[in-house]
Amino acid sequence: MKIFVNGEIHELEKPVSLEQLLESLSFSEKKIAVEINREIVPHGQYPRIQIKAEDRIEIVHAIGGG
């Protein structure tokens, strides 16, 4: 199934939780925040959230800025 991660198309072979998706992208343990379809997902809820086809996922972090 097709989802969008940070604006790019991403194919999933099988249904996964948000936590599993983040692990597969090497993001677990990272200081990130996640939005799915413009709704913020609180950190503790990652294992409970199932990714659905066409979901638009944004993963952000802090970088240098003024």
Add this chain to the structure above:
Amino acid sequence: MTIDTPDSLVIAGKSYSSRLLVGTGKYRDLEETGKAIEASGAEIVTVAIRRTNIGQNPGEENLLDILPADRYTILPNTAGCFNTEDAVRTCRLARELLGGHKLVKLEVLGDQKTLFPDVTATLEAAEILVKDDFDVMVYTNDDPLIAKRLEEIGCVAVMPLAAPIGSGLGIRNPYNILTIIENANVPILVDAGVGTASDATIAMELGCDGILMNTAIAQAQNPVLMASAMRKGVEAGREAFLAGRMPRKRFASASSPIEGLIL
């Protein structure tokens, strides 16, 4: 007031001994960023919120790793936001990213060339964020009426520009900055425009509560040394403001007494 009297900057109920706030953009690498922040003595440090790079090196050091929470107050900004919705969305993501953190730097930009603020959108975003329980430090232009309006909305600090972001042109309109300071009941910080240490001193001598800068340090030939210079410039300006300068006189006034001349 003596030189030993504590002189704290209080923002959203928290006291800071440093009046210099620094950004983390435009440095060569994280090592240089860390050294410059250390040399600046800053306790409040701005960061930007951006999409992660998919497929990045998992072991790569993160900016937040060099900014321990027990030592620095992180100030996420809304840089790059050109409308209210994006700015509010960015603040909410920052709050989640930083574990419920309330302090944010709001900037809603109106124009790519000048990076001047979109003041109407800034007012709108400030209202939404204050209602949503954020502590808002707001970047704005040097308009005293708008600065007052932002204070009335409930922003915890108002941060007028001294010159365009990243321009290093210095304090272009000291009289407006002075009027903003005189009208204010919240801290006023110059945000943007400082180019070198004397600019920081001039802003502080006007009575600013603090200065936020990034490019003037990061783009100096030696950023770590400039960070140290800025720290001193801010401190010197603050002390001169508190000391109260002598009046300006058109003609000379001898420093040595006339009495007892051997002539």
